[in-house]
Amino acid sequence: MKAEPQPSVPARMTDRTDRTRLIASATRRGKGRRPVAPPIERASTLLNDTPGAMRDDSQGPVYGIEDLSAARELRDLLCDLEGAADAWLVPSGLAAVTVPLTALLRHGDEVLTTDALYGPSRRFLRRHLGARGITTAFHAAGAATDDILAAITDRTRLLLIESPASLTFEMLDVPALAAACRARGVLTVMDNTWASGLAFKPLAFGVDVSVQAVTKYVAGHSDLLMGSIAVADPKVGRAIAETLEDLGWRVSPDDAWLALRGLRTLPLRYLEQARSARMVADWLNARPEVAEILYPALPGAAGHDLWARDYAGAASLFGVVMRGGGEAAAHALMTALKLFGLGYSWGGFESLITHETGQLSGRRWPPVLAGQLLRLHVGLEDPHDLIADLESGLAAWRAALS
Numbered sequence: 598m599k600a601e602p603q604p605s606v607p608a609r610m611t612d613r614t615d616r617t618r619l620i621a622s623a624t625r626r627g628k629g630r631r632p633v634a635p636p637i638e639r640a641s642t643l644l645n646d647t648p649g650a651m652r653d654d655s656q657g658p659v660y661g662i663e664d665l666s667a668a669r670e671l672r673d674l675l676c677d678l679e680g681a682a683d684a685w686l687v688p689s690g691l692a693a694v695t696v697p698l699t700a701l702l703r704h705g706d707e708v709l710t711t712d713a714l715y716g717p718s719r720r721f722l723r724r725h726l727g728a729r730g731i732t733t734a735f736h737a738a739g740a741a742t743d744d745i746l747a748a749i750t751d752r753t754r755l756l757l758i759e760s761p762a763s764l765t766f767e768m769l770d771v772p773a774l775a776a777a778c779r780a781r782g783v784l785t786v787m788d789n790t791w792a793s794g795l796a797f798k799p800l801a802f803g804v805d806v807s808v809q810a811v812t813k814y815v816a817g818h819s820d821l822l823m824g825s826i827a828v829a830d831p832k833v834g835r836a837i838a839e840t841l842e843d844l845g846w847r848v849s850p851d852d853a854w855l856a857l858r859g860l861r862t863l864p865l866r867y868l869e870q871a872r873s874a875r876m877v878a879d880w881l882n883a884r885p886e887v888a889e890i891l892y893p894a895l896p897g898a899a900g901h902d903l904w905a906r907d908y909a910g911a912a913s914l915f916g917v918v919m920r921g922g923g924e925a926a927a928h929a930l931m932t933a934l935k936l937f938g939l940g941y942s943w944g945g946f947e948s949l950i951t952h953e954t955g956q957l958s959g960r961r962w963p964p965v966l967a968g969q970l971l972r973l974h975v976g977l978e979d980p981h982d983l984i985a986d987l988e989s990g991l992a993a994w995r996a997a998l999s
């Protein structure tokens with residue numbers, strides 16, 4: 598008989614503070630009769646009654662590029678979530694990484710980052726910044742803090758942190774890195790998409806710039822692209838605000854409205870998906886076809902101690918290292934699944950699976966894994982159904998190997 602998977606969620610993941618605050622801002626009094634959600638204002642230009650009013654800043658924005666109601670409310674709410682002095686919206690999660698780097702780096706500077714960085718961010722470092730005289734040094738994924746700090750040179754201007762890192766989910770000691778970098782005058786930018794501003798608060802741990810792909814859990818419905826950039830220090834913020842002004846990047850009012858709607862229910866979705874992810878990960882971990890689960894939230898997994906110390910929750914995204922196999926077996930497993938979509942982005946309501954072995958070859962130090970690497974995103978479906986689906990996937994895997 599199949600063992601019934603038990604939900605097992607750390608107590609801290611039921612923290613209600615963010616959950617209440619993200620909703621309470623909508624019902625705050627003193628703003629008169631109004632809809633709960635702000636209007637979607639589609640506007641390039643805003644009209645004025647008099648020529649004098651055109652230069653009166655107290656009347657709000659005069660141009661759509663200054664952000665209208667939904668974007669302003671979303672920015673305020675992201676500031677609240679991130680504990681930030683200011684937050685900006687950009688057209689993708691990738692742009693949330695590239696804008697602070699553009700703003701804070703100059704010709705001759707060097708960036709230090711993980712070998713397991715999100716691929717398109719790595720491409721930006723190589724192609725765009727490399728062509729402009731800004732070099733990149735890599736540290737091994739999941740390196741010890743001292744080894745990372747030893748790689749800092751006179752030219753290191755910025756440490757780009759991604760923890761857990763892409764595809765292989767290595768954790769870093771972010772509080773220690775942030776403190777040591779600040780003491781040495783090295784700026785820190787963290788791609789915090791996995792924690793979604795909820796399970797980990799980079800600014801509270803001394804990171805200078807916290808970025809995330811709003812595309813993922815905040816939007817939550819796989820229907821838009823957006824990124825956010827949050828800072829605690831207004832001086833760092835000024836460089837970012839001016840860069841955005843210079844580049845002319847803003848998000849559409851419709852997307853801002855959808856992302857704001859997503860943000861209201863982020864904690865509930867995130868918590869529920871983590872609960873299901875943990876059940877699925879526990880079940881997979883006990884299977885003979887699986888060699889290792891790459892998921893810091895799982896006791897015994899790499900990075901679990903750091904996660905348990907610093908995180909108040911977990912994303913529903915993790916890696917599955919199969920025992921041996923090849924591409925054909927991985928594809929057979931994926932083909933047999935009926936509930937997991939075959940798709941790359943994550944953080945939406947739907948479960949997804951990708952085959953990632955091929956992506957690892959671009960690393961300087963490709964990890965030595967026991968077999969094929971799959972990545973699972975667990976959505977809001979009933980986890981028992983997902984497990985039954987994976988059972989068929991594993992049967993197809995075994996058949997492909999025999």
Ligand SMILES: Cc1ncc(COP(=O)(O)O)c(C=O)c1O
Pocket residue numbers: 689690691692715763788790791810811812813822823824941942943
């Ligand atoms: C860690 C991480 N950062 C940033 C991004 C980029 O987000 P977007 O798809 O909105 O550009 C992704 C997308 O997969 C990601 O996984």
